[in-house]
Amino acid sequence: MNGIHDMGGMTCFGAINPEENEPVFHTDWERRVFAMNIASLAFLGPVDRARHAIERMDPAEYLNTSYYEHWLAGIEIMTRDFGYATDEELASGKSSSAIDLPHPAPDAEMLTGLVMGGVPSTRDTGRQEQAFKIGDKVRARNLEVNGHTRLPRYVRGRAGVINLIHGTHLFPDTVAHDRGESPQPLYNVKFEAKELWGENVERKDCLYIDLWEDYLVAE
Numbered sequence: 001m002n003g004i005h006d007m008g009g010m011t012c013f014g015a016i017n018p019e020e021n022e023p024v025f026h027t028d029w030e031r032r033v034f035a036m037n038i039a040s041l042a043f044l045g046p047v048d049r050a051r052h053a054i055e056r057m058d059p060a061e062y063l064n065t066s067y068y069e070h071w072l073a074g075i076e077i078m079t080r081d082f083g084y085a086t087d088e089e090l091a092s093g094k095s096s097s098a099i100d101l102p103h104p105a106p107d108a109e110m111l112t113g114l115v116m117g118g119v120p121s122t123r124d125t126g127r128q129e130q131a132f133k134i135g136d137k138v139r140a141r142n143l144e145v146n147g148h149t150r151l152p153r154y155v156r157g158r159a160g161v162i163n164l165i166h167g168t169h170l171f172p173d174t175v176a177h178d179r180g181e182s183p184q185p186l187y188n189v190k191f192e193a194k195e196l197w198g199e200n201v202e203r204k205d206c207l208y209i210d211l212w213e214d215y216l217v218a219e
Contacts (some may be wrong), residue, residue, distance in 0.1 A: 001052075001145055002153060004059040009154035009197065030068040037071045038114050044078045047119060048176035052148035053077040121169045126183025127213065128168050136162045137219035138189060140211060148176035151215045158195050159219050163208060164188035171212055185213045 007013070025031045041047065053074035054062075062070065079085045132138055142157035143149070150172045164187065171182035193205035 001055055001147055001149065003055050004062050005055050005057075006153045008152050025068075033068045033072045033075075035111075036075055038111055040075055040078070041114060041119065042110060044075070044082065045119070046175055048148055048172040049078065050074050051172075052176045053081070055148065123168050123170055123181065123183035126168055126181065127185060130165055130185045130187075131213055132162050132165075132185075132187060132216065132218070134162050134165065138162060138187075138216045139219045140189075141215055141217055143215075145173070147173065149173050151211065152209065154196055155189075155191060155209060155211075158191055160189040160191040160195070160209075162187050163190040166210065169212070171214065173212075173214075182214075187211055187213065187216065189216070 025034070037050070040050070044050065050071075051074075054070050054077075056077060057065075057070065057073050061073070065073070076090055079090065080087065137159060138161070139159045140151065140155045140157060143151060145151065166186040166188065168183045169186040171184055174180050174182045187210070189209055189211050191207045191209065192203075193201040193207065194203060196207060
């Protein structure tokens with residue numbers, strides 16, 4: 001979907017000032033939100049559903065909140081989606097009734113496995129044969145997507161070259177909305193900066209973006 005989260009190429013937001021020696025967590029509540037997010041994968045996931053929840057944040061709230069606040073907002077949105085809590089319960093921090101989860105509550109062993117191993121997206125099912133090979137010229141499709149997508153707005157309609165082939169991976173656009181995994185080839189595509197931003201950039205600059213096969217057509 002088109003939203004404030006997809007900010008690539010947008011201007012007028014000021015300079016980026018990286019924090020030197022930035023810690024993993026600035027405060028203890030960020031550590032707790034990280035743990036909550038990992039635990040929620042057991043009954044709120046998959047990760048693309050969580051990403052879509054963050055994408056539905058109010059634009060002004062998104063711009064005025066931090067990274068881990070985005071995670072917390074996503075958890076709250078999904079909690080409401082599944083009927084696990086009402087707005088009033090989230091505001092008070094108290095639940096009025098027991099929750100029947102679709103899966104067993106995660107334990108320490110499960111959470112350790114998620115942190116160490118993640119949730120692999122590679123698949124040996126679905127579309128295994130690639131439509132493109134390294135060096136092929138392709139163009140990102142110019143799509144208006146209402147739901148979740150990993151096709152950035154600033155590359156839609158732009159031409160690039162296949163740089164790497166990552167194998168077959170589940171398709172975020174369908175997984176986020178419970179429409180199946182739709183496994184398909186995932187490519188790393190090289191875009192020249194001038195193709196994305198115009199002639200006012202240095203010719204040596206380029207951008208590498210991972211894009212699924214359904215996002216691409218032959219150039």
